[in-house]
Amino acid sequence: MAQKPSIPKGTRDFTPTEMVRRNYIFDTIKGVFQMYGYMPVETPAMENLDTLLGKYGEEGDKLLFKILNSGDYLSKVTGDDLSARNSIRVTGQISEKGLRYDLTVPFARFVVQHQNEITFPFKRYQIQPVWRADRPQRGRYREFYQCDVDVVGSNGLYNEVELIQIVDAVYRKLNINVVVKLNNRKVLAGIAEIIGEAERMVDITVAIDKLDKIGLEKVNLELAERGLSQSAIDKLQPILALAGSNREKLAMLSDILKDSEIGLKGIEELTTVLDLSESVDLNTNIELDLTLARGLNYYTGAIFEVKALDVEIGSITGGGRYDDLTGIFGLNGVSGVGISFGADRIFDVMNQLELYPENVTAATQVLFVNFGTREAAYCLRLAATLREAGIRTELYPDAVKMKKQMAYADKKGIRFVAIVGEDEIKDNSITLKNMLQGDQKTLSMDEVINLIRTSV
Structure with a gap:
């Protein structure tokens, strides 16, 4: 017996019903992006490895999927390198490209490459899959979609507020209760400075970014393993434990960081x-979270994460400001800020909470029964008329028993079945059966259209 086919761990197939739901999420997010003046771009699934490496920190580099060079990819590798098991050197010789890890670094590359074709400030959105060689688990996949929105070429903090407004609008439309977690990398740099470990900011942020996942004790252990002194770790504890309102936290933090300019x-x-956010009408709460670090190295200012309140899952949106990400590609001084909606986690949240509206469907609304060649040819014209009226319509492709055609409509959730035989052709009418209620009526085309439209 042939082995049953499978897909790689951390990837998923999606059925038609699931795709309809996912498209509802994509369309909702895209609609909000467009309302704020953002325009779409796309970038290739693969990038040159030198574009990706070194942009996500040491841990991020380990999660990059590398693509083997075409042809004899071992031709440039020496026996000494192979025998020494020097994986870093060998990888550089056998792989020049990789699958994108996120959409932000490719976007920075895009901005630099197309800087003479775009208008700054440049506002773009991008909805495409990304890949990470992570350990698959609930809410964490190796292939997943990101829905990114960024603006580059502006230092104004109004952009950060606009992103919070976008978060608020998206989750209000999706009916997901969320909280926006807010912090700033400059604050984290100041904390590192105050505890005497200014040069170890990356080590500190990578560790404390895991606080929600592994707990304080393990974070402290990792900080020690990364070389922080026990004195510095001790000084960090009360900062991580700061509590109270946003204003109270800022007041306490101002005192703690009074000697740190950054x-x-x-x-x-x-x-x-926070002041600007209070000036607009938001349904979403904003919470200052000093443990929020966002482990990616390119963030330099405000950082965001969005958590669903009614489901135990990781962040479903995240992002922040990067003052010079384009500088790594030769275009200095172009600040940007953006956020990324994790479509797959949003999909999981909405499935678990059953948040989809009843009318979210791309299912066929009307199925014409096929009685044979003459009737089917006549129904083709009727089906075309219904489609022009915006009604999703099918003609069953084979003249088989009525029972089989009705079973097809029932399994696909098609609400109406149109029956057109000799009598209907003669009277220029359609007998329409309601599959939910079981009744049927003989109607004109206009009556059919009106009935179906009012039944949505």
Whole structure:
């Protein structure tokens, strides 16, 4: 017996019903993006490895999927490298490309490459899959979609507030209760400075970013393993434990960071974002979270994460400001800020909470029964008329028993079956059967259209 086919761990197939639901999520997010003036772009699934490497930190680099060079990919590898098992050197010789890890770094490359064709500030959205060689688990996949929105070429903190407004609008439309977690990398730099470990900010942020996942004890252990002194770890504890309202946290933090210029700059930016956010009508709460670090190295200012309140799952949206991401590709001084909606986690949340509206469907609304060649040819014209009226319509392709055709309509959730035989052709009418209620009526075409439209 042939082995049953399978797909790689961390990837998923999606049925037609699931795709309809996913498209509802994509369309909702896309619609909000467009309302704020963002325009779509796309970039290739693969990028040159030198575009990707070194942009996500040491751990991120390990999660990049590398693509083997075409042809004899071992032709440039020496026996010494193979025998020494020097994987980093060998990888550089056998692989020049990789699957994109996120949409932000490819976007920075796009901006630099097309800088003479775009208008700054440049506002773009991008909805495409990304790949990470992560350990698959609930809510974490190796292939997943990101829905990114970014603006580059502007330093204004109004952009951060606009992103919070976008988050609020998207989740209000999707009916998901969320909280926006907010922090600032300058504050984290100030904390690292105050505890005497300014040079180890990356180590600190990578560790404390895992606080929700592994707990404080393991975070402290990792900090020690990364070389932080016990004195620095001890000084960090009360900062991570700060509690109270956003304003109270900022006040306490201002005192803690009074001797750190960069830390006070971060507090100033947080205060501005919170002040501006209070001036607009938001349904979503914003919570200052000093443990939020966003482990990616390119963030330099405000950082965001969005958590669903009614489901235990990781963040479903995240992002932040990057002051010079394009600088790594030769275009200096172009600040940007953006967020990414994790479509697959949003999909999981909506499935678990059953949040889809009843009318979210791409299912056929009307199925014409096929009685034979003459009747089917006549029904083709009727089906075309219904489609022009915006009604999703099928003609059953084979003249088989009525029972089989009705079973097909029932399994696909088709609400109406149109029966057109000799009598209907003669009277220029359609007998329409309601599969939910079981009744049927003989109607004109206009009556059929009106009935189906009012039954949505």
